Amino acid sequence: MLKSLKVLSVLGLTFFLTIAVSSANDEVWQSIFNNIPAEKEIKQGVWQKGSLYNASVDYRISGGVDGKLSDTDTINMTVEGRGISPISFIGNKTQLTEWAEENKTTLFKAVFGNAPDLATSGRTSSQSLAQSAFMSSIYMAPNVSSHHSETGVGDSGTVSFIPISNKDIIISGQHDRMEIGSDSATGKSGIMAYEWRFGESLAHSGGITIPYRQLEIDDNMNTEYHHAAFMPFFKKRWYQPSGVVEWMVNATLGVTYLKSSVFTDGGGYLEYGWGTGVRYSHALTPNAIVNAGLMYQGLKKEIPNDFVPEEVRWISDALNDLPWEHNITPSVGAIMNFMDGRLTLKGEIFRVHQVQDDVMDGYENQTVVFGMGTYQATSWFSFSLGYKESFELKDITDKSYLIDFKISW
Incomplete structure (x- = not known):
């Protein structure tokens, strides 16, 4: 299925x-x-x-x-x-x-500039997908037990990083407010994700992440920006006393669609790539966890020239000539549990580095600060509220308010 x-x-x-x-x-x-x-x-x-x-x-x-x-x-x-x-x-x-x-x-x-998505949405698709892959890894981080378990790692009885659910579904939404140069933009974005854990101690995972993003830019051309992608992934976990190492690899297939008063019928292009990353989590106490990670995402843009009118063939030819985009994302974060684990506060800082040649000055790096509170309403349902803000991109302000729902079984 x-x-x-x-x-x-x-x-x-x-x-x-x-x-x-x-x-x-x-x-x-x-x-x-x-x-x-x-x-x-x-x-x-x-x-x-x-x-x-x-x-x-x-x-x-x-x-x-x-x-x-x-x-x-x-x-x-x-x-x-x-x-x-x-x-x-x-x-x-x-x-x-x-x-x-x-x-x-x-x-x-x-x-x-580097690409149409940067000019219209304030960041490249690869930067957005690097954020999506990272945020998905936070959303889909398995619930862990802070009580003694015979299946847990270590004999201290403090924390077991073995997931307590086999399958998770996440639906996350964001309200985005941006300033791109002198133009304002509002929109919606989010992630839908499914993860299935299997194997001994549920040490393996497979699933898919579907990020989407939509913006309406109040510029002189009334630009609309739409982006969606499919990111199937595989994860492997190695459990350690009071910690866990998680490795992830993913493929990416996406599409960007733009419409404006200049291109009234709209136009789009295909994006494909892959990524990988590793993340280490360590329990300082049963209710305090710190983590650090490093992730790579690569992406190539392409548009079939046969579908492009001759007058703008120069756009598709130049886009197809663009090199692969490469993004390296280091991160650090912390998790605090309260009320016997029913309330969880998460904080993360990650920095997206574009490392390919010929990146426009002022757009090489993007630092993102993220905070979220999660309430575990039942054993199978939780919801979260959060805030995310990006820094460093030249002449761009990027703020998002988040809500997500998680179903586990």
Whole structure:
């Protein structure tokens, strides 16, 4: 059943991607030039200025009528962006498409920085997935017993790190509030996850994490950002006196979908990769646990060129040329139990490092502080409230309020 669900999920993502990219607007240049300036319309023979995500664009279009870009119009344009020298163009629409393809890498960097997801959502998909993988490991951390158990490790009778449940389901939601440069954004994100523990002392686990994220950005293009992924995983635990070492490996298949007044029909691209990590937890007392971990997540973006209109083929070509994204995430945290384990407080600090080449200055690192309180209402049901905030990303404020529900059996 679970294998069938995974196959159907992958097919669904692929179908969604195909619809997204194949529905792109055939008059993209006209849409771009109509939405860059404050007037939201091409004014023939007049110099106009505005922004296209990270890029500043000055242009004049001559030879036609307002609001339209014909094949014979003359375009005079200069593009500036963070990390590039200004580039200029003079010619018609056909020549503009050829010029954009020749300068695809420079244009892509000017408009989107490292990637479209960074320009629109304030972080790359790999940074989001690194957060999701880390948060999932916190949410799915097995309930442990603070009472003596014959199956526990050690003879002190203080703490057993052997899980007390075989299967867990997590549904976690976040309300996100962001400032991306001078633009505000609000949205929702969260994680749905399933974990099945098996083997002697339940030392092995298999399951799937499904993170999702949606943002509406109050920019000059009314951008909408959507991201979802499937992350099947496997875990192995080694029990020690008063501690446990847990190793995890995962695969990733995701999709990012963007829509704006420029790309009115929307567009998307596929993401795939893998990750691994190790985490050590140690009981200082039966009710005080500390942990430390290190995680890696890698991701590649790709879009089938056959589905992309020729006018914006430069975007897909530049995106497909992007290198693998590599993220290293160290972490430290603590857990405190109260009321015989019915109330648990968790605190974590983790730092996402982008370690691939050519990362934009100011976006290499992201420190995340996370706190959560969990109440175990019954032996099989618990709920949590929490807060998460990110730091270090340049010109970006990222705050989230969390709630989750966990079912165990």
